[in-house]
Amino acid sequence: xxxxxxxxxxxxxxxxxxxxxxxxxxxxxLSLYPAIYRDGAHFKDMLxxxxxxxxxxxxxxxxxxxxxLGFYAMILAFVVLCGxxxxxxxxxxxxxxxxxxxxxxxxxxxxxxxxxxVTAKILAALTMFLITDLIYYxxxxxxxxxxxxxxYSGGLxxxxxxxxxxxxxxxFAIGAVVSVFFDRLRSVLPVSLGTVFGCYIIGxxxxxxxxxxxxxxxxxxxxxxxxxxQNSRYETPYLxxxxxxxxxxxxxCYFVYVRKDIHAVS
Amino acid sequence: MSVIEIKxxxxxxxxxxxxxDVSIDVEQGEIFGFIGPNGAGKSTTIRTLLGLIYPTSGxxxxxxxxxxxxxxxxQEVGYLPSEVFYYDGMRVIDLLRYSASFYRKDCTKRxxxxxEIMDLDLKRRIDDLxxxxxxxxxxxxxxxxxxxxxxxxxxxxxxxxxxQQTFFDLIASENKKGATVFLSSHILREVQKMCERVALxxxxxxxxxxxxxxxxxxxxKRIKVEGLSDLDKTIFDMPGVSKLENGGKTASFLYRGDIxxxxxxxxxxxxxxxxxxxxxxxEVFMHYYSKDG
Numbered sequence: 001x002x003x004x005x006x007x008x009x010x011x012x013x014x015x016x017x018x019x020x021x022x023x024x025x026x027x028x029x030l031s032l033y034p035a036i037y038r039d040g041a042h043f044k045d046m047l048x049x050x051x052x053x054x055x056x057x058x059x060x061x062x063x064x065x066x067x068x069l070g071f072y073a074m075i076l077a078f079v080v081l082c083g084x085x086x087x088x089x090x091x092x093x094x095x096x097x098x099x100x101x102x103x104x105x106x107x108x109x110x111x112x113x114x115x116x117x118v119t120a121k122i123l124a125a126l127t128m129f130l131i132t133d134l135i136y137y138x139x140x141x142x143x144x145x146x147x148x149x150x151x152y153s154g155g156l157x158x159x160x161x162x163x164x165x166x167x168x169x170x171x172f173a174i175g176a177v178v179s180v181f182f183d184r185l186r187s188v189l190p191v192s193l194g195t196v197f198g199c200y201i202i203g204x205x206x207x208x209x210x211x212x213x214x215x216x217x218x219x220x221x222x223x224x225x226x227x228x229x230q231n232s233r234y235e236t237p238y239l240x241x242x243x244x245x246x247x248x249x250x251x252x253c254y255f256v257y258v259r260k261d262i263h264a265v266s
Numbered sequence: 267m268s269v270i271e272i273k274x275x276x277x278x279x280x281x282x283x284x285x286x287d288v289s290i291d292v293e294q295g296e297i298f299g300f301i302g303p304n305g306a307g308k309s310t311t312i313r314t315l316l317g318l319i320y321p322t323s324g325x326x327x328x329x330x331x332x333x334x335x336x337x338x339x340x341q342e343v344g345y346l347p348s349e350v351f352y353y354d355g356m357r358v359i360d361l362l363r364y365s366a367s368f369y370r371k372d373c374t375k376r377x378x379x380x381x382e383i384m385d386l387d388l389k390r391r392i393d394d395l396x397x398x399x400x401x402x403x404x405x406x407x408x409x410x411x412x413x414x415x416x417x418x419x420x421x422x423x424x425x426x427x428x429x430q431q432t433f434f435d436l437i438a439s440e441n442k443k444g445a446t447v448f449l450s451s452h453i454l455r456e457v458q459k460m461c462e463r464v465a466l467x468x469x470x471x472x473x474x475x476x477x478x479x480x481x482x483x484x485x486x487k488r489i490k491v492e493g494l495s496d497l498d499k500t501i502f503d504m505p506g507v508s509k510l511e512n513g514g515k516t517a518s519f520l521y522r523g524d525i526x527x528x529x530x531x532x533x534x535x536x537x538x539x540x541x542x543x544x545x546x547x548x549e550v551f552m553h554y555y556s557k558d559g
Contacts (some may be wrong), residue, residue, distance in 0.1 A: 002367035010353065102351035106407070110368040111315045111340040261279075261319040264309050 003117060007124030010094040015128045019135050020031070021080050026140045026224070029075040030147050033068065037149045040066040056249035057204040061226050068152045069160070072144060073225035076160060079136070080167050081200050081222065087129065087168035095257060098187040104262045114258045122250065129168045133237075135174020137161050156229055160217045163223040163234075170219045170242050171196060173249035180256040183263060216241055267330060269294050269415050269446040270315065274324035277310050284310040285470045287324070292448055292463075297441055299461030300450040307470040308450045309348065312419050313517070316345060341369060344413030348420035350404035352392045358403055359388040362410060369411040379408040383436060384429070398424040405433060409440065416440060417448045422456060434460060454544065467526060487525065490518045491532060492539040501531050 003139030011221040036043050047055060047062050055062070063071025095118065098104040107117060126186065137158070175192060179185055203218030215238065222238035270292035277284035285307035292298040302308050313319045315326040316335025317340070325332065331339045352361050359377070366373035381388050386403045392403060401424045408416065416437065422430045431503050437460070451457050457464055458478065466474040491497065493515050502510050506523035515538075521528050525542075532540065 002364065006364055064414060101353070102349070103353055105318070105345075105347040105350075106352065106365070108318055109340060109343070109345045110365075111338055111343075112368060113337040116337075261318065262313070263319070 001120075003112070003120035003126050004127075007094070007121055008127060011124060011128050014086075014090075015132055018082070019132050020186065022082050022132070022136045023075070023139045025078050025082060026075055026136070027143055028054075030072070030140075030143045033071055033147045034149060036071065037066055051206060059204075060213070061075060064226060064229070068144060068148050068150075069156055069229050070226075072157070073160060073229070076164070076225065077220075079140075080164050081196065082166050083129075083132070083164050084171045084196045084200070084220070085193060087171040088175040088196050089188055090125050090128070091172035091177075092179040092185065092188045092192050094125055094177075094179075095176060095253075096182065096188065098158040098182075099262060105264075114143075114260075115254055118254055118257050125172055129165060129213055133161070133165050133168070136164070156232060159232070159234075160223075160225050160228055163228075163238075164224065165227075166191070166239075166242055167219055169246050170222075173216070173246040173253075176253045177249035177256075180253050183261075219245070267294070268292060269296075269329060270298075270448060271330065272311065272315065272328040272354070273327075275311065275314060275321050276323045277307075277314060277319065278322045279504065280377060283307075283470045285314075285467070286323075288467070288470075288472050289324075290465055290472065290475065292446060294426045294446055295441070295444060296463060297437075297449065297461045299457035299464035300467065301452065301454060301457050301464055302467035303452055306467045308452075308467060309419060310448060310470075311467070312345075312417060314447075316340070316343070316417065334373040341411075342414040343364050344408035344411065346404050346408040346416075346418045346421050348423065348439075349399050352391060352400070352403065355391070357389060357391050358386065358395075361403065361422070362388070362407060365407045366410055367375065371411050373410040376410050377406065380409055383432065385432075398426065398429070401425055402429070405436075409436070412440075413441075413445060415446045417450075420452070421449070422451075422453070425536060437504045458544075487521045488518070488543045489521050489528065490516070490539075490541045490543075491537055492516050494536040494538050498535065501535060504531060 013164070044062055044065065047060050047065060050058075050060075059074045061070060065074065091102075098107055108114065140161065141154075141157065144152075174195070178191070178195075179188075186192075198218050199218045203215075203220035206214045206218060206221060219242065222242050223234060227235060270290065272288055272290040275288040276286050288307070288311055290298075290300075290311075300308055300311070311326070312318070314321050315328060317337065319425060319495065321333065327341050328343060333340055333343075352415070356364075356380075362373075362377050362381075377388070380386075381425070384406055386399065386402045386406060390399075391460070392400065395403065401421075405421070406463045408418075421437075422433065425433060434456075437447055437449075447460075449457060451462060461478050463475070463477050465472050496514050497512065499512055499515050502512065502517060504527065506521050508520045508522070510517065510519040
């Protein structure tokens with residue numbers, strides 16, 4: 001419990017910054033919604049003029065873009081990108097920071113097992129994602145409610161927002177498992193930014209082709225917002241794939257970290 | 267029962283040598299010295315003992331248990347790493363409280379006592395502390411829970427001489443209360459002052475393990491003589507003299523044996539300057555090295 005609280009405390013600041021960034025994205029775009037709704041036909045024409053791949057990268061579906069949920073799905077793509085970076089970053093740094101900041105000689109000679117250290121850190125990170133997403137969800141709901149032009153389904157709004165948490169879990173797990181294979185991870189940000197942006201771009205390019213098999217490559221494509229809005233459910237195969245990635249990564253993470261040599265400061 | 271039990275410990279980092287076939291037993295209540303030059307394998311041995319790294323073969327146990335399979339045994343261990351780094355943005359007291367929260371005892375009283383002894387300001391932020399003061403945080407941190415085994419890795423680097431004395435007094439008093447001490451150092455003087463037994467390590471192997479008193483009996487002195495006129499070469503022709511460098515008025519050599527013999531000899535000549543020093547560690551090592559090889 002002491003380690004969990006200590007981690008929460010140390011993650012406080014960065015979490016606040018990420019929440020603010022995500023809220024800022026939602027606020028900026030959603031505030032445009034009333035104007036776009038009024039000018040719907042022109043807006044659709046303009047978007048239809050873009051090449052399909054650009055639309056895919058921007059997360060635009062022309063048909064539904066003037067409905068609140070359709071428009072919000074486009075915004076959420078950016079928020080999820082943001083959340084993905086936050087999660088991968090945290091995943092990569094949460095264990096490796098002890099060796100990078102040379103505090104491993106403090107923490108890992110305490111009378112606790114390494115597995116307990118990993119558990120406390122993972123739980124702290126997951127707590128932070130929950131807090132991030134809850135605050136974001138509350139604020140985004142309020143903004144959406146204020147800018148709405150007609151009624152929309154709160155349930156679907158929740159469902160598409162919930163994907164943020166899934167994707168964060170996936171990237172967190174990937175980040176954590178990557179980090180344990182390095183003895184000294186000097187800088188985390190370039191790797192996590194590269195991976196997350198890479199996945200996003202790959203996802204967007206694949207999305208243009210709508211190839212079901214290829215969608216497995218990028219976690220960003222595990223949740224198709226137009227599918228969720230139309231069917232009120234997630235696509236099971238992708239949900240399972242996501243869960244498998246998380247479980248396998250976390251288990252590997254424990255396995256490797258517990259057996260790892262913690263090298264001396266040099 | 268031995269407090270520390272290291273048996274045929276070998277550790278390779280890939281192909282690089284860590285330690286080879288190290289065996290050490292440290293008894294309850296002992297102050298044990300572990301001495302060797304940088305890179306000899308001192309830290310590797312200690313880190314294996316603490317469960318930070320895994321042995322390639324052999325075993326390292328504390329209170330009969332391995333730290334990796336029984337992390338609980340570390341309840342009774344206090345460790346001071348050679349370089350201390352702590353979490354950013356914490357005050358000294360926050361760190362000490364966090365450290366204390368891992369142990370079953372209530373350490374509040376001891377934190378204040380130790381901070382008093384080590385002259386440490388608990389309210390300062392750790393980031394703002396000098397290297398020496400960070401080291402003090404490390405010392406206090408390693409002792410707050412009254413460990414039965416204290417492991418010190420190069421403890422005095424960064425401490426001023428007064429503070430070093432305070433620190434050694436503190437360790438001595440912990441030892442009187444029953445704590446076993448494992449002191450690793452490359453400074454012979456420190457080890458000589460404190461320890462009952464000592465192990466010498468070089469290039470990953472233990473080359474000597476014996477009682478301090480035995481080591482001191484065949485202790486070497488580095489003697490330098492400056493004569494008023496050119497020194498007579500024959501005066502150094504006596505048992506116990508080695509590595510003689512004689513250049514006209516000055517001579518320098520290692521001497522092993524009864525110090526009185528050499529003083530009597532030297533008294534026969536006119537001397538303008540004389541120094542008798544402890545040989546540095548390298549010389550002691552060279553001696554054991556050549557004897558074993």
